[in-house]
Amino acid sequence: GENVEQHPSTLSVQEGDSAVIKCTYSDSASNYFPWYKQELGKRPQLIIDIRSNVGEKKDQRIAVTLNKTAKHFSLHITETQPEDSAVYFCAASKGSNYQLIWGAGTKLIIKP
Protein backbone atom coordinates (compact mmCIF):
# COMPACT_ATOMS: atom_id res chain seq x y z
CA GLY A 1 0.00 0.00 0.00
CA GLU A 2 0.90 3.66 -0.06
CA ASN A 3 3.63 4.81 2.28
CA VAL A 4 4.75 8.34 3.06
CA GLU A 5 8.13 9.03 4.64
CA GLN A 6 8.88 12.41 6.16
CA HIS A 7 12.26 13.90 7.07
CA PRO A 8 13.66 15.20 9.29
CA SER A 9 11.74 14.26 12.43
CA THR A 10 13.06 17.37 14.18
CA LEU A 11 14.37 20.56 12.59
CA SER A 12 15.86 23.46 14.49
CA VAL A 13 16.53 26.71 12.62
CA GLN A 14 17.50 30.23 13.58
CA GLU A 15 14.74 32.80 13.40
CA GLY A 16 14.80 34.43 10.01
CA ASP A 17 16.40 31.45 8.27
CA SER A 18 14.61 29.06 5.92
CA ALA A 19 13.28 25.61 6.77
CA VAL A 20 12.73 22.71 4.39
CA ILE A 21 10.82 19.52 5.17
CA LYS A 22 10.78 16.64 2.69
CA CYS A 23 8.35 13.79 2.06
CA THR A 24 8.53 10.85 -0.30
CA TYR A 25 5.61 8.70 -1.38
CA SER A 26 5.53 5.23 -2.82
CA ASP A 27 2.46 5.12 -5.06
CA SER A 28 2.88 6.95 -8.35
CA ALA A 29 -0.91 7.22 -8.63
CA SER A 30 -1.00 9.68 -5.71
CA ASN A 31 -2.31 12.99 -6.96
CA TYR A 32 -2.92 15.27 -3.98
CA PHE A 33 -0.40 16.39 -1.37
CA PRO A 34 -1.45 18.57 1.58
CA TRP A 35 0.60 19.94 4.46
CA TYR A 36 -0.92 20.41 7.90
CA LYS A 37 0.47 22.39 10.83
CA GLN A 38 -0.24 21.40 14.42
CA GLU A 39 0.72 23.79 17.17
CA LEU A 40 1.24 22.36 20.64
CA GLY A 41 -2.06 21.16 22.10
CA LYS A 42 -4.08 22.32 19.11
CA ARG A 43 -5.77 20.74 16.14
CA PRO A 44 -3.99 20.23 12.79
CA GLN A 45 -4.79 22.86 10.17
CA LEU A 46 -4.17 22.85 6.45
CA ILE A 47 -1.51 25.38 5.47
CA ILE A 48 -0.92 24.54 1.82
CA ASP A 49 -1.59 21.78 -0.68
CA ILE A 50 -0.57 20.84 -4.19
CA ARG A 51 -2.07 18.67 -6.89
CA SER A 52 -0.15 16.47 -9.27
CA ASN A 53 -0.68 18.71 -12.29
CA VAL A 54 1.34 21.51 -10.64
CA GLY A 55 5.05 21.59 -9.84
CA GLU A 56 5.10 24.42 -7.31
CA LYS A 57 2.70 26.48 -5.26
CA LYS A 58 3.43 29.49 -3.07
CA ASP A 59 1.52 31.34 -0.38
CA GLN A 60 3.45 34.24 1.17
CA ARG A 61 6.33 32.69 3.15
CA ILE A 62 5.26 29.11 2.47
CA ALA A 63 5.83 27.10 -0.69
CA VAL A 64 5.47 23.49 -1.71
CA THR A 65 7.30 21.78 -4.56
CA LEU A 66 6.42 18.47 -6.17
CA ASN A 67 8.70 16.19 -8.16
CA LYS A 68 6.49 13.48 -9.64
CA THR A 69 9.36 11.63 -11.27
CA ALA A 70 11.23 11.24 -8.00
CA LYS A 71 7.98 10.92 -6.02
CA HIS A 72 8.80 13.52 -3.45
CA PHE A 73 7.42 16.84 -2.34
CA SER A 74 8.79 19.47 0.01
CA LEU A 75 7.58 22.28 2.24
CA HIS A 76 9.64 25.45 2.24
CA ILE A 77 9.23 28.16 4.88
CA THR A 78 11.22 31.35 4.40
CA GLU A 79 12.02 34.07 6.95
CA THR A 80 10.95 31.82 9.80
CA GLN A 81 9.24 33.38 12.80
CA PRO A 82 8.57 32.09 16.34
CA GLU A 83 4.96 31.33 15.44
CA ASP A 84 6.19 28.83 12.85
CA SER A 85 7.20 26.51 15.71
CA ALA A 86 4.91 23.50 15.42
CA VAL A 87 4.69 19.95 14.13
CA TYR A 88 4.19 19.74 10.37
CA PHE A 89 2.59 16.73 8.70
CA CYS A 90 2.64 15.85 5.02
CA ALA A 91 0.15 13.50 3.40
CA ALA A 92 -0.68 11.94 0.06
CA SER A 93 -3.92 10.70 -1.42
CA LYS A 94 -5.22 9.01 -4.52
CA GLY A 95 -8.15 7.12 -5.80
CA SER A 96 -11.87 7.45 -5.43
CA ASN A 97 -12.04 7.44 -1.63
CA TYR A 98 -9.43 10.21 -1.28
CA GLN A 99 -7.91 8.61 1.83
CA LEU A 100 -4.91 10.46 3.18
CA ILE A 101 -1.71 8.61 4.06
CA TRP A 102 0.25 10.65 6.60
CA GLY A 103 3.92 11.21 7.21
CA ALA A 104 5.17 10.85 10.79
CA GLY A 105 5.57 14.58 11.28
CA THR A 106 8.41 17.07 11.69
CA LYS A 107 8.84 19.13 14.82
CA LEU A 108 10.06 22.55 13.73
CA ILE A 109 11.83 24.61 16.38
CA ILE A 110 12.57 28.26 15.71
CA LYS A 111 15.49 29.51 17.80
CA PRO A 112 15.44 33.19 18.81
Place this chain on the structure above:
Amino acid sequence: DGGITQSPKYLFRKEGQNVTLSCEQNLNHDAMYWYRQDPGQGLRLIYYSQIVNDFQKGDIAEGYSVSREKKESFPLTVTSAQKNPTAFYLCASRVFGTNEKLFFGSGTQLSVL
Protein backbone atom coordinates in the same frame (compact mmCIF):
# COMPACT_ATOMS: atom_id res chain seq x y z
CA ASP B 1 -12.64 25.76 13.04
CA GLY B 2 -15.59 25.85 15.43
CA GLY B 3 -17.66 23.68 13.09
CA ILE B 4 -16.45 20.39 14.55
CA THR B 5 -16.60 19.73 18.27
CA GLN B 6 -15.06 16.94 20.29
CA SER B 7 -15.80 16.12 23.89
CA PRO B 8 -14.58 15.61 26.46
CA LYS B 9 -11.16 17.22 26.23
CA TYR B 10 -9.71 14.75 28.75
CA LEU B 11 -10.97 11.26 29.52
CA PHE B 12 -9.81 8.59 31.89
CA ARG B 13 -10.55 4.92 31.46
CA LYS B 14 -10.51 2.24 34.09
CA GLU B 15 -9.45 -1.32 33.40
CA GLY B 16 -12.15 -3.25 31.52
CA GLN B 17 -14.22 -0.17 30.86
CA ASN B 18 -15.64 1.02 27.55
CA VAL B 19 -15.55 4.76 26.95
CA THR B 20 -17.14 6.86 24.21
CA LEU B 21 -15.66 9.94 22.59
CA SER B 22 -18.06 12.41 21.05
CA CYS B 23 -17.64 14.16 17.69
CA GLU B 24 -20.23 16.56 16.29
CA GLN B 25 -20.03 18.76 13.20
CA ASN B 26 -22.34 21.41 11.77
CA LEU B 27 -20.48 21.80 8.47
CA ASN B 28 -22.88 19.56 6.53
CA HIS B 29 -19.99 17.23 5.70
CA ASP B 30 -20.74 13.69 4.62
CA ALA B 31 -17.31 12.25 5.38
CA MET B 32 -16.06 11.90 8.95
CA TYR B 33 -12.89 10.32 10.30
CA TRP B 34 -11.30 9.19 13.56
CA TYR B 35 -7.53 9.34 13.94
CA ARG B 36 -5.25 8.25 16.74
CA GLN B 37 -2.13 10.31 17.44
CA ASP B 38 0.76 8.95 19.50
CA PRO B 39 3.86 11.00 20.35
CA GLY B 40 6.34 11.08 17.48
CA GLN B 41 3.97 9.36 15.10
CA GLY B 42 1.72 10.50 12.32
CA LEU B 43 -2.04 10.28 12.26
CA ARG B 44 -3.35 6.74 12.08
CA LEU B 45 -6.83 6.13 10.75
CA ILE B 46 -9.16 4.19 13.05
CA TYR B 47 -12.52 4.38 11.26
CA TYR B 48 -14.14 6.54 8.65
CA SER B 49 -17.64 7.13 7.36
CA GLN B 50 -18.61 8.58 4.01
CA ILE B 51 -22.36 8.52 4.51
CA VAL B 52 -24.94 8.03 7.25
CA ASN B 53 -25.36 4.43 8.41
CA ASP B 54 -22.14 3.35 6.73
CA PHE B 55 -18.56 3.20 7.97
CA GLN B 56 -15.32 1.38 7.18
CA LYS B 57 -12.35 0.21 9.20
CA GLY B 58 -9.13 2.10 8.94
CA ASP B 59 -5.63 0.84 9.62
CA ILE B 60 -6.01 0.31 13.38
CA ALA B 61 -9.70 -0.50 13.99
CA GLU B 62 -9.17 -3.36 16.44
CA GLY B 63 -10.53 -2.52 19.87
CA TYR B 64 -12.64 0.39 18.60
CA SER B 65 -16.22 0.74 17.37
CA VAL B 66 -18.21 3.57 15.78
CA SER B 67 -21.71 4.46 14.69
CA ARG B 68 -23.08 6.97 12.20
CA GLU B 69 -26.78 7.32 12.87
CA LYS B 70 -26.84 11.04 12.07
CA LYS B 71 -24.88 13.07 9.55
CA GLU B 72 -23.68 15.42 12.28
CA SER B 73 -22.42 12.80 14.72
CA PHE B 74 -19.70 10.14 14.62
CA PRO B 75 -18.96 8.81 18.14
CA LEU B 76 -16.02 6.52 18.81
CA THR B 77 -16.11 3.84 21.51
CA VAL B 78 -12.83 2.59 22.88
CA THR B 79 -13.59 -0.89 24.13
CA SER B 80 -11.86 -2.95 26.79
CA ALA B 81 -10.32 -4.96 23.95
CA GLN B 82 -8.05 -2.00 23.16
CA LYS B 83 -5.15 -2.80 25.46
CA ASN B 84 -3.16 0.36 24.85
CA PRO B 85 -5.73 3.15 24.55
CA THR B 86 -3.66 6.03 25.90
CA ALA B 87 -3.39 8.50 23.02
CA PHE B 88 -4.70 11.74 21.59
CA TYR B 89 -7.80 11.15 19.45
CA LEU B 90 -8.74 13.48 16.63
CA CYS B 91 -12.02 13.59 14.76
CA ALA B 92 -12.18 15.20 11.33
CA SER B 93 -14.69 15.86 8.58
CA ARG B 94 -14.75 17.04 5.01
CA VAL B 95 -16.86 17.16 1.88
CA PHE B 96 -17.29 13.63 0.50
CA GLY B 97 -15.69 12.63 -2.76
CA THR B 98 -13.15 15.42 -2.94
CA ASN B 99 -9.68 16.36 -1.87
CA GLU B 100 -11.02 19.33 0.03
CA LYS B 101 -9.33 20.09 3.32
CA LEU B 102 -9.99 18.18 6.49
CA PHE B 103 -11.51 20.08 9.36
CA PHE B 104 -10.27 18.71 12.67
CA GLY B 105 -11.79 18.82 16.11
CA SER B 106 -9.72 19.94 19.07
CA GLY B 107 -9.07 16.38 20.19
CA THR B 108 -9.60 14.16 23.23
CA GLN B 109 -6.71 12.98 25.38
CA LEU B 110 -7.53 9.51 26.69
CA SER B 111 -5.54 8.07 29.57
CA VAL B 112 -5.75 4.84 31.52
CA LEU B 113 -6.17 4.96 35.29
